[in-house]
Amino acid sequence: MSAPPTARDRRRWARYLVNERAEAHVYRELAARRTGEERDILLALADAEGRHEAHWLRLLGGEPASLPRASVGTLLLGWMAKRFGSIFVLALAQNAEGRSPYDTDPDATHTMAADEKVHHEVVRGLAARGRRRLSGSFRAAVFGANDGLVSNLALVMGIGATGVSSTLVLFSGLAGLLAGALSMGAGEFVSVRSQRELLAATEPSGYADAALPYLDLDANELALVYRARGMDEADAIARAHRVVAAAQSTGSAAPDTSPVDVVDQHEVVGHAWGAALSSFLFFASGAIIPVLPWIFGLSGAAAVALALALVGVALLSTGAMVGLLSGGPPLKRGLRQLAIGFGAAAVTYALGLLFGVTLG
Incomplete structure (x- = not known):
């Protein structure tokens, strides 16, 4: 018991x-x-x-x-x-x-x-x-924001560490924001447009549809078209026979369709202009955060500390979002993004200190 x-x-x-x-x-x-x-x-x-x-x-x-x-x-x-x-x-x-x-x-x-x-x-x-x-526009938005956070934080930390004026740090940050956002938007546009063109080139065409009524019913290469698209030999031959017979009985060819299920991947890839605009706006929204302390008149250690705090929260948030989208643990991904962002900022800050001392 x-x-x-x-x-x-x-x-x-x-x-x-x-x-x-x-x-x-x-x-x-x-x-x-x-x-x-x-x-x-x-x-x-x-x-x-x-x-x-x-x-x-x-x-x-x-x-x-x-x-x-x-x-x-x-x-x-x-x-x-x-x-x-x-x-x-x-x-x-x-x-x-x-x-x-x-x-x-x-x-x-x-x-x-x-x-x-x-x-x-x-x-x-x-x-x-x-x-x-x-995916598509939303992917561009999430990663664009993260890129803006990291790159502009590294930029303002490096420039600020040289000992230049707060005004120069501010304008350097704004210039980095604009340059990065334009680069991200243009790059995303070219990437998505190129991918959509590549997909379009791989889709079945109706180039030979008009010739279907004139093919030999028992000996034709239409089955090879279907096999090239992924059908097995027996199914391809049977389909070719049906399509040619139907075309000969009507005297005209109905538009041919793919014999296998083809997923329309254009929706997955997204639209070029939408992806470019999302990438531009979200890079800018991320890149503006490190510059906020200088925009509101802070300078020196106070501006640096506030910039690090604001970017830290944002990096944790975007990292957690990426973790959710990828099925990974959100906290782990957030901490990884934080480490990467702060690591990049530490490198440029150290270089800024080095150049500041050299210039001085």
Whole structure:
């Protein structure tokens, strides 16, 4: 006979119970903002969390008289799901599913532990759809802001360390903002336009459609076209036969379509002007932050300290955002961005001190 559960066991089960309920609530809130297959998947995840909830209820012997609050992270997910329903909620849910304690908890079944691993992959797949939709202009915006923060912080730290006047530091920062934003916008425009042109060159064309009625029904190279696009030989021959027969019976050719499912990647790549404008504006929004202390009249150590503080907060935020978009831990990514940004600023500051001493 197993030992009766301790008060500590019951507290742990109750905590699992409320977290399962909260997670099911998150998935239902997200489902309410979606339609079709994504909605069905999210509702199925909520039902699965309900089965886990039932397990802990059985161990507790029914609904406890009082329950603890759900974890802060789960409550935050529920709040965000109800108000935003965005990719960021799915990314946070993915991280939460990856931290399940059921692998090592003796009171959780092996099925429940396996469920949580599968849930992680399901949410990862849903989040990946959202990440693809957010690429293009949004990608340019996030990385443009981060580039603006790092490059202009390094610039004003290096210039300021030489001992020049605050006015010169201010105008150097503004010049760096404008030059960097223009460069980022132009670069993003060329990059996206080139990628869209490359995609257009790889798409199927209707160059040979007008010749279809004149092909030999039993011996033609149309099947080779379909095989080149990805169909296997048998399916390609069968399709070529159907297309040529239909063209000969009508005396004209209907526009040919690709025999394989081709994902329209133009939407994923984004639009050149939109990406360029986003890159310009967000680089500028990041680059203005290190210059703010000098804009408002500060100078010397006070301006440097405030610039570092403002940029530190911004770097942590953009790093966390990149972490969410990539499915990584937000805090770790934020700290990495902070280290990179401050590392670059430290190098240029040291060089500025060196040149300042030399010039002096």
